[in-house]
Amino acid sequence: MTTDPMARLELAAQRHTEAAQALTAARDDLVVEIVAALRAVRDDPDLTVQTETDIAHLTGWEVAELRSLVREADLVGMDPA
Numbered sequence: 001m002t003t004d005p006m007a008r009l010e011l012a013a014q015r016h017t018e019a020a021q022a023l024t025a026a027r028d029d030l031v032v033e034i035v036a037a038l039r040a041v042r043d044d045p046d047l048t049v050q051t052e053t054d055i056a057h058l059t060g061w062e063v064a065e066l067r068s069l070v071r072e073a074d075l076v077g078m079d080p081a
Contacts, residue, residue, distance in 0.1 A: 034066060035073045
């Protein structure tokens, strides 16, 4: 390992950039899967509520946030996964 502070800084900055990109991609994937799951049960109110509860538990997000994701996806015409 190098002791040059600038080299260490450059490596840390690169790792940060890569981690941020990976986190963004993972969140995007998660949103697509959430929307797909909620759309799959949209016609059955009982199943929809249970699925929303399950997804909220898995993700730590609020049900209102999940519903908002689906509304946004519908508004922008996001295709099902």
